[in-house]
Amino acid sequence: MSVGKSEYKPGLLGSLIRNKCTRCRQGNIFQYHNAYDFKNMMKMHDCCTVCGQPLEPEVGFYYGTAYVSYGLSLMICAADFTAWIALIGISLNDNRLFWWMGVNAILLLALQPLLMRLSRTIWLAIFIHYDPEWKARPPARVERRNDQVKNNW
Numbered sequence: 001m002s003v004g005k006s007e008y009k010p011g012l013l014g015s016l017i018r019n020k021c022t023r024c025r026q027g028n029i030f031q032y033h034n035a036y037d038f039k040n041m042m043k044m045h046d047c048c049t050v051c052g053q054p055l056e057p058e059v060g061f062y063y064g065t066a067y068v069s070y071g072l073s074l075m076i077c078a079a080d081f082t083a084w085i086a087l088i089g090i091s092l093n094d095n096r097l098f099w100w101m102g103v104n105a106i107l108l109l110a111l112q113p114l115l116m117r118l119s120r121t122i123w124l125a126i127f128i129h130y131d132p133e134w135k136a137r138p139p140a141r142v143e144r145r146n147d148q149v150k151n152n153w
Contacts (some may be wrong), residue, residue, distance in 0.1 A: 019117055022125040024134045034112040053139040068119035080104050106147035
């Protein structure tokens, strides 16, 4: 049985990496695609441009992304350290461990804009799940907002 166009469910991992809305997995969360445009890298739409899901469900919603970003950074450090051991090795008799620390710090700094965006998308996916009936059901409305502190991170 073939999957019809209306039954197609976009994959979670792909939509997270592409920073798509977690409710419909089609609309963009961020206004600008370039994560390295430092002036605009964290500017988000108020609502999903496809399904209308509010992207800031409550005041201070994204403060929890620090935990997700920390976890992603630890995973990168572990993968980087494992690759360093396999390719170069670690010894207490020379400076290879300190070289790894420097390379790891530079890698984390270079990936920081991508990690910040990804952590916001993952945090949103934890609380707002995919809705296969998103076209028929309206999204939950925001109960309270504080526009004075919006984007004041």
